[in-house]
Amino acid sequence: MAQRGLTCSHTNNNNNNPLDTLVQGFQAVKTTIVNNTPLRHVTKPTMETLPFTGKAANWHDAVREAQGLVHTGNDHDRMMDPAKLLGDDVWELKDHIKRLLGSGHPFMKTLVKHYLASDTERIRPLVVQLMALASSPDQVILDQQRRLGEISEMIYISSLLHYDILDDNGEPANVFGNKMAVLGGDFLLARASLALAQLRNAECIELMATCIANLVEGEVLHLKKNNGKVSMDDYLQQCYLKTASLIAQSCKSSVVLGGNDDSMAQQAYEYGRNLGMALQVNLKMTRLGIFIFFFFCLQLTSDIQQFAKASTSMDRAPVLSPPLLFAAEEIPELNEIIDRQFEQADDLEKTRLLVYQSQGLKRTFDLIHTHQQAAVAVAEQFKPSQAQQSLVQLAQHIST
Template sequence: MLYNLKTISHLSPLLRHSYKTICFRSIYTTRSCYDNKNNGSPLNSIVDGIDAFRSTLLQNTPLRHITKPTLETIPFTGKADSWYYALREAQDLVKTDSQDRMMDPVKLLGKDVWELKGNIKKLLGSGHPFVKTLAKHYLSGDTERIRPLLVLLMAQANASINGSNMILDAQRRLAEISEMIHISSLLHYDILDDNDNPGNVIGNKMAVLAGDFLLARASLALAQLRNAECIELMATCIANLVEGEVMQVKKRKLVESSDKSDMDYYMEQCYLKSASLIAQSCKSSMVLGGADKEVAKHAYDYGKHMGLALQLMNDVDTFAKQAANVNNPPNINAPVLFAAEEIEELKQILERNFSGAEDIEKTRSFVYQSNGLKRSLSLADTHVQTAIKAINHLPPSTAQEALIQLARNLGR
């Protein structure tokens, strides 16, 4: 048995369920891999790839005509007992009669850019890693889009203060901008995560172009909102994304020269890389709606703590998925860092970057032997409760109830 019921008895029901599910999942996770083959001259492929980008600006098919969304909303009840139903109830509140999506990325990026995936697939072949990157970030997860959803719910919660449920066009635009900034960051993170693979130079260069293009278009759309405070807030979170990635790349050296513990350093990194975008987007939504500073601050606090909770839950899930892979070291995230605080040998393994023959297997074993998973889930629950406390400062409304319901069901 990978967990002890006594060690998790103090957790909320949803976190106890998540903890047990993840422990069991790690046993049955199967290994998978794929081979990437690059044919032809690398230089020719890069040049052709740039031409493909240019051609997408001239002829196109909108994304909504390429792939039908799987999003299915349901009427809001306020009684959702899982993340799946909490999402769908919340999405039903912010949809419009004229849109088949919660957000329409076509409006932000230009209808033609979505031909990029098809053009690159023809150019490089369906097995090329860049094609898989596009599919992962643009098309998968289309039913969640948690960042734009929170932006729109905040807009509606603010509108309800004045007796309205109207979401402004500028706030819908902000929701799209938030998601595009997120997607551009994922493309750039993939490049840095793949820096040990020199054979993927072409895929990396194409990802740089794609990420930069998305970020540039998102920045242009942000400027067109013509709200100085909103622009400043979103520019801050873009800077935070870069700073957070630098912290991740340099973390071991920086941590050794600072007074922060590894876990404190990691949580600051999580804020910069993940939570800042959500927090600043939620606050910007309130600013665009004319909310006062106190209301905007509550929105920021909700977004910050919701973002940190989401990251911690993702850390636990990521560790479980990687647990069955005997060849690759696990990510150095919350469960591993918490475990290293308890087990000195694990701390030494991290310091030598898994260079020992049995370091990877020992790491997994040490995490399960420690309270690493339990402490990660407990910290996530703390941030969930703080997020709920922040949003409870807003007047009661259906949107506010949906925001509480989303936090309450995180991990279920």
């Protein structure tokens, strides 16, 4: 999806001045991602692939070349409609969360409205409820399991607030100011913890408390990464702690609340872990593409310094992504560039070209596909049902 926006911006810039190109191109990317089609309307797009040359001129072609090297075996059938399966609860999540927060303070209302403004995929509550159905002999979702989905989303939103306190260069990044963002995140987390306690299930509380601790640990590792080299193993550990753990523990908790045995609970955990890893690695690859496009737009301007501050939030984090880390394992020069934190004038352009020439994108697709297939294999062990098939399709299509 994001790549399509990049290509359109590149081909239509001949008649615009550099500033117009930058603004229009960035808006195209923003619109593509923020207004991404909800899961109930998603189909897996057919991507035209290209022969691998290692000389792609842009991110879109580089992805098409890498995709051509990876055989996914997935069909392009339309996904099942989870709204028909789950009812309207999963699409009315915003209102449910607002009621759970229970604060009349104007700031809290503004904060929640801001973070619930976009029509997101609602992956976490969606998976929690699908897992509840797939593991239920009677094909029913308990009220506790519905509430768990809302709690999972609240924890996720609180983490967004806390992650936005500082960007990777130590500069304030949150529109509300650091202190208010910290308090807002703490408030959401406290309300989520209260709702969790009201479920009155000790094992579920323990599981969700574990993922909250993992979120904090993952962010600490993320902030420390600029102090030294980041290996692929370190990076994948961050992905688990910051994203996959919450999805995995939420899936397991859903099965626990349904009264299922330890074996099924562990299967739910493995499904959520692999789904979360595929989701996060794919997201980071997309962010790298956006960064490369943003840097390309800056190159078109006559005064790059004018836009240097605007590019700060796109700087360190998107660059240290799976394609780059995989490429650095092949090309020693990339390790030198990473070590000096892309400080030389041509470092970013060198990075772009070396990533395209390497197997970095292909290995990233392979990694995503490995986790997708692992999640599918787990879901296929559940009793056949519409919910089970939806879990299979969700894993197959998570990268779109």
